[in-house]
Amino acid sequence: MQSERERRFPGPRRGQLLFAVALLFFAVLLLSQTPGQTRWVAKTDFFAQPRFWPAVGLIAMAAFGALHLYLLPWRRLRRDDRAEARKWAAVVEYAAWFMGYVFAVPVIGYLPSTLVFVPLLARRLGYRSGQMMLAAVLFGLATVVVFKSFLSVKIPGGMIYEYLPAAIRTFFILNF
Amino acid sequence: MDTLLSSLEILARWDVILALVVGSVGGVLIGAIPGVGPAVAIAILLPATFSMDPIVGLTVLLGIYGSSMYGGAIPAVLINTPGTAVNALTTYDGFPMTARGEPRRALSLAYSSSFFGGIFSVICLMAFAPVLAKVAPMFGSREIFLAALLGIILVIVAHRGQSLIAGALAGFGIFIQTIGLEPVKYSKRFTFDQAFLSSGIDLIVVVLGLFALSQAFLLLTSDDEKIRTTKLRGGLFQGFRELMRHPRVAGVSASFGVVMGMIPGVGEFTAQFLSYTYAQKTSKRPQDFGHGSSEGLIAAETSNNAVPAAAMVPLLALGIPGEALTAMMLSVFYVHNVVPGPGLFQNSMDFIMALYLALLILNVLVVVFLLVATRPLIQVVKIPNRFLGLCVLTLSFVGVYSLRNSATDCIIAAVFGIIGYILKRLSLPIVPIILGMVLGNIMEVKLRAGMARVKEPFDFIDRPVAMILFLAIIAVLAIHFRHVLQDRKSLKEAEWQSKHRSTRFGALLFRRKGSLSRARGRKVKARHSTSYRRSTERD
Numbered sequence: 025m026q027s028e029r030e031r032r033f034p035g036p037r038r039g040q041l042l043f044a045v046a047l048l049f050f051a052v053l054l055l056s057q058t059p060g061q062t063r064w065v066a067k068t069d070f071f072a073q074p075r076f077w078p079a080v081g082l083i084a085m086a087a088f089g090a091l092h093l094y095l096l097p098w099r100r101l102r103r104d105d106r107a108e109a110r111k112w113a114a115v116v117e118y119a120a121w122f123m124g125y126v127f128a129v130p131v132i133g134y135l136p137s138t139l140v141f142v143p144l145l146a147r148r149l150g151y152r153s154g155q156m157m158l159a160a161v162l163f164g165l166a167t168v169v170v171f172k173s174f175l176s177v178k179i180p181g182g183m184i185y186e187y188l189p190a191a192i193r194t195f196f197i198l199n200f
Numbered sequence: 201m202d203t204l205l206s207s208l209e210i211l212a213r214w215d216v217i218l219a220l221v222v223g224s225v226g227g228v229l230i231g232a233i234p235g236v237g238p239a240v241a242i243a244i245l246l247p248a249t250f251s252m253d254p255i256v257g258l259t260v261l262l263g264i265y266g267s268s269m270y271g272g273a274i275p276a277v278l279i280n281t282p283g284t285a286v287n288a289l290t291t292y293d294g295f296p297m298t299a300r301g302e303p304r305r306a307l308s309l310a311y312s313s314s315f316f317g318g319i320f321s322v323i324c325l326m327a328f329a330p331v332l333a334k335v336a337p338m339f340g341s342r343e344i345f346l347a348a349l350l351g352i353i354l355v356i357v358a359h360r361g362q363s364l365i366a367g368a369l370a371g372f373g374i375f376i377q378t379i380g381l382e383p384v385k386y387s388k389r390f391t392f393d394q395a396f397l398s399s400g401i402d403l404i405v406v407v408l409g410l411f412a413l414s415q416a417f418l419l420l421t422s423d424d425e426k427i428r429t430t431k432l433r434g435g436l437f438q439g440f441r442e443l444m445r446h447p448r449v450a451g452v453s454a455s456f457g458v459v460m461g462m463i464p465g466v467g468e469f470t471a472q473f474l475s476y477t478y479a480q481k482t483s484k485r486p487q488d489f490g491h492g493s494s495e496g497l498i499a500a501e502t503s504n505n506a507v508p509a510a511a512m513v514p515l516l517a518l519g520i521p522g523e524a525l526t527a528m529m530l531s532v533f534y535v536h537n538v539v540p541g542p543g544l545f546q547n548s549m550d551f552i553m554a555l556y557l558a559l560l561i562l563n564v565l566v567v568v569f570l571l572v573a574t575r576p577l578i579q580v581v582k583i584p585n586r587f588l589g590l591c592v593l594t595l596s597f598v599g600v601y602s603l604r605n606s607a608t609d610c611i612i613a614a615v616f617g618i619i620g621y622i623l624k625r626l627s628l629p630i631v632p633i634i635l636g637m638v639l640g641n642i643m644e645v646k647l648r649a650g651m652a653r654v655k656e657p658f659d660f661i662d663r664p665v666a667m668i669l670f671l672a673i674i675a676v677l678a679i680h681f682r683h684v685l686q687d688r689k690s691l692k693e694a695e696w697q698s699k700h701r702s703t704r705f706g707a708l709l710f711r712r713k714g715s716l717s718r719a720r721g722r723k724v725k726a727r728h729s730t731s732y733r734r735s736t737e738r739d
Contacts, residue, residue: 028694034361035627063387074382084371092364119614126610177602
């Protein structure tokens, strides 16, 4: 049965303890690195020391984080905490998809990599119908045309464009 | 009058007009799609606006900020899902109206209330601008430091029930902005001898990670829902007539929006809460609130739309953003070497008036667009969640990569995306990290400058504005601690009331043993008292 303290906690129970412990650990670890990673400058006011503001941030993080952990209504990890951690880890796959796209753009170009990435990820998400695939391709094309061709956003042309005939090479580098 | 004319001159350009149209229509569309919201859109579009003129770039972003709440009312009223977070209160009275067959009335009332809130706040601030221009120069380094400190304290205490974790996350934000080369002594801070950390962590990379990528991850891992929308028939003008029957609720709610918008760290939610509570307490039919009350809908929509214009006040007058969206806009100013603060009010009043006029025109454009295009616009709520996540992920790439063409920035953004995803899953606040970064930087610079002329601690607050800000900080902290003590007391009382004996078998046996031994004790005591009772009667 839920206690009054648990009932009043804003947010779900799963993962809270894990996050609070990780945050405190991270804060204490960084705080322990402060003397080595920052400098104390002689003949300089206390508030103007390069060490002052990183220490303020980390002390706030550690102190508030410790109090948050102390006042959490739970003290033990349960099965749903582990399931939540697995959910967090599952997101790494999409972060990897994103990084794959990032590394592909300078090599094969913005337009080709977008036209490959968007339908491929749509397929991975479970969309199989021709309508959704067409929507994915059109969305990719529209993104490139709006941002690179019209708004001239700074995205470099792909290395692969160097192999294009001279007549269309510059056009592709500038617009796609 | 001259200022007004020169500000109109600033706006009378084809690119500004185009920015107004794109911003307003885009904002409505983004607001109407649940799960995207203005923060994601502004984060993605931010780098694209760097190549534009400041007024053009800011008009696009202001357009999205100001019009997204109009669009957010559509799914809130029709499918009980707020398009943006601040439309949550709209569902309370908007959806019950739809459920009883009045979707047209609810939408029309939401649009007219939003329009009134938007116009009211802009007119208030245009009238208030000359006063601000006089007050703003009274803010020196110490005052700006204290205002930023007040802002960060307000952000922390505004997350009631989560203020400790909000404080920890604000500390994290303050720490992140210190990474890299310190600009005065040129010493490295927390770079771990890594070249990519020497230039620091860019605010926009963090914003894109925490808002856009995290939202993409959240949508990609969610399920697609089947959404059924209600068909709309007839015109949408009746709301204006109905709004005119409640001038008191509309006026007070818009005033709450203006005042709360101007205070850093407070924003839409507090304004809505105060307006809704006021409307309910003063209503002749308080029992209707939450069941389709027109006054409730007016209070919610008027107050949230009065905030965007007011939120620009601390940003423009002091250079202090009060929330995540204005913090993002601050970077547009910096990129164009326009430094918001007291100087801007003194030297570029026409620029500020132009921004306010843009907001005024924007509100008119949005209402006209919505009156014409609501019916086709309803279809955007049907976009599947995971496909939407895919779109946000693809667009986030443009935002991060176009900044410096750096894959390292993308890795940092992805890491912050995962952090943001975890925070969203746990319902923990993200805004304190962003405001910690922005306000931490302001506090560092201003404290260093302010302390240069301070000999004794009291010198820091010896000027009137500094003293007022200092007293405001003390008052906010005192009120917060009072609330904390009250919460603790009510928790203890609730725990005491709900306390019950253990139902475990061991505990039952223990209690049985206790009660048997007590009963036996009573029996023995009674026997002894009869055996040794002395007679008080005298022979």
